[in-house]
Amino acid sequence: MERKIIETDILIIGGGTAGCMAAVEAKERYPQLNVTILEKAHIDRSGCLAGGMNAINAYLNKGETPESFVRYVRSDSCGLIREDLVKTMSELFEYCVKKVEKWGLPILCDDQGNYLPRGRWNIKINGESLKPILAKAARSAGAQVYNWVTVTNLLTDGDRIAGAVGFSLRNGTFYVVKAKATIIATGGAAGLYRPNNPGDASHKTWYCPYNTGAGYAMGIRAGAEMTSFEMRYVALRTKDTIAPTGTIALGVRAPQVNAKGEQFMKTRYAHLGGDGAPTPYRTYGPLMEIKEGRGPVYLDTRGLTAEQVRELKSAYLDMYPSMVLYWAANNIDPSKEPIEVQTTEPYIVGGHCQAGYWVDGERRTTLKGLYAAGDVAGGAPYKFVSGCWAEGSLPLGPPGPISRTCRRWLFRISRSRRRKRALSRRSSGQAKCATLFSPPTWKPGFKNCWSSMPAAPRPITR
Numbered sequence: 218m219e220r221k222i223i224e225t226d227i228l229i230i231g232g233g234t235a236g237c238m239a240a241v242e243a244k245e246r247y248p249q250l251n252v253t254i255l256e257k258a259h260i261d262r263s264g265c266l267a268g269g270m271n272a273i274n275a276y277l278n279k280g281e282t283p284e285s286f287v288r289y290v291r292s293d294s295c296g297l298i299r300e301d302l303v304k305t306m307s308e309l310f311e312y313c314v315k316k317v318e319k320w321g322l323p324i325l326c327d328d329q330g331n332y333l334p335r336g337r338w339n340i341k342i343n344g345e346s347l348k349p350i351l352a353k354a355a356r357s358a359g360a361q362v363y364n365w366v367t368v369t370n371l372l373t374d375g376d377r378i379a380g381a382v383g384f385s386l387r388n389g390t391f392y393v394v395k396a397k398a399t400i401i402a403t404g405g406a407a408g409l410y411r412p413n414n415p416g417d418a419s420h421k422t423w424y425c426p427y428n429t430g431a432g433y434a435m436g437i438r439a440g441a442e443m444t445s446f447e448m449r450y451v452a453l454r455t456k457d458t459i460a461p462t463g464t465i466a467l468g469v470r471a472p473q474v475n476a477k478g479e480q481f482m483k484t485r486y487a488h489l490g491g492d493g494a495p496t497p498y499r500t501y502g503p504l505m506e507i508k509e510g511r512g513p514v515y516l517d518t519r520g521l522t523a524e525q526v527r528e529l530k531s532a533y534l535d536m537y538p539s540m541v542l543y544w545a546a547n548n549i550d551p552s553k554e555p556i557e558v559q560t561t562e563p564y565i566v567g568g569h570c571q572a573g574y575w576v577d578g579e580r581r582t583t584l585k586g587l588y589a590a591g592d593v594a595g596g597a598p599y600k601f602v603s604g605c606w607a608e609g610s611l612p613l614g615p616p617g618p619i620s621r622t623c624r625r626w627l628f629r630i631s632r633s634r635r636r637k638r639a640l641s642r643r644s645s646g647q648a649k650c651a652t653l654f655s656p657p658t659w660k661p662g663f664k665n666c667w668s669s670m671p672a673a674p675r676p677i678t679r
């Protein structure tokens with residue numbers, strides 16, 4: 218088996234939503250650093266964004282603040298969140314969204330140029346090409362991208378994570394990547410349970426099937442503290458196509474109805490907010506209707522105007538074209554018949570149900586030198602696209618001028634590079650290899666921007 222050894226300053230495992238943003242942030246703020254992405258698929262169309270998006274589901278629309286977002290997430294998650302993580306993430310929504318808009322993401326605006334809201338926390342986008350836009354930004358910023366490399370394990374150097382190993386899915390080349398800091402951004406885990414879909418859709422899954430939970434597994438093997446793995450995310454999706462339902466429920470405000478035509482959320486769950494009840498109840502409600510013999514359950518789109526149907530179809534074409542194809546193939550007109558919905562099999566996904574790495578405000582895991590961002594990180598549900606971007610930029614510290622400690626760290630890196638170059642001029646290839654797994658070049662205890670996490674995880678703030 219061919220072996221490739223790479224030395225880098227920052228290794229990013231997974232070039233998806235969070236990974237691409239982390240790469241751009243690192244290169245923009247510290248151009249002198251080498252940034253390497255190892256991606257299991259091809260970053261142009263990998264991960265959850267592969268098929269595109271039609272909304273950014275976490276944004277502070279007019280009048281909202283990070284504090285009001287924390288209150289909303291706390292109430293929607295029935296009280297179980299890490300408020301510190303949700304807050305630090307929401308503080309960067311605008312920064313990240315504006316950045317991606319500059320890279321070319323079309324965001325729908327009103328006549329005054331304000332983003333078009335979809336409910337309190339969503340904004341509408343034409344995001345079919347969102348992933349290629351992110352990939353281009355990462356490449357243009359100067360990140361070195363290795364596509365089709367699946368990472369299997371983290372490398373340790375004493376108590377510090379020193380990179381990762383993996384192999385090429387195309388030619389089997391074994392990659393050993395030594396890094397001074399590693400950001401894991403491999404998303405959540407699909408495929409843990411058999412898909413809950415009948416008939417022709419029995420192979421379908423809502424979450425990206427390439428996100429298999431490898432990122433969680435390699436962290437657990439290396440001894441990282443994890444959180445909330447007992448929480449599984451069960452989504453409410455359209456039957457047969459498994460398309461996200463927010464596009465219908467929020468986009469055209471369609472209520473849930475049962476087979477008897479009853480708006481059961483409005484009646485049975487009125488005390489929790491009816492159709493606006495916390496997300497777990499909007500999944501629990503329809504499940505109970507089906508269990509108690511009042512299924513199937515639908516989103517009632519009957520009576521939509523022609524303009525609303527056109528908007529609905531165009532929104533799905535930006536994210537889930539198979540929904541529109543399915544309607545066309547089966548001669549379904551959503552304004553004449555309701556759309557049947559069902560619940561999916563469970564997933565483990567930090568961005569929706571907060572299972573994942575235990576991290577601190579800067580997304581440091583409990584392993585020195587390892588950071589986690591996006592769906593692989595735990596404690597903060599409601600990440601969606603913008604929260605994953607925010608988490609991708611947090612390991613670099615809050616955006617702004619480079620701190621004095623970071624400048625000292627950068628100086629140390631360039632000094633260590635000069636020393637290595639001098640050494641390699643003098644020594645044989647064997648000696649060069651010996652330096653690969655040598656201890657980090659900074660003195661123990663040196664406080665820098667990649668400093669280690671406190672030994673004990675912080676308590677959950679309620």
Ligand SMILES: Cc1cc2nc3c(=O)[nH]c(=O)nc-3n(C[C@H](O)[C@H](O)[C@H](O)COP(=O)(O)OP(=O)(O)OC[C@H]3O[C@@H](n4cnc5c(N)ncnc54)[C@H](O)[C@@H]3O)c2cc1C
Nearest residue numbers: 231233234235257263264265274368403404591592601602
């Ligand atoms: C179908 C669907 C629709 C959604 N709709 C919306 C929406 O409309 N609005 C919204 O805001 N959010 C939406 N979300 C949620 C949002 O897209 C995700 O939360 C977010 O994109 C996750 O980002 P991530 O970086 O954690 O993971 P991803 O973007 O999935 O990136 C993970 C990357 O890691 C790679 N990878 C995995 N394992 C390995 C490995 N072992 N080695 C190397 N690479 C690896 C994957 O190939 C992938 O590129 C949706 C999600 C899905 C699945």
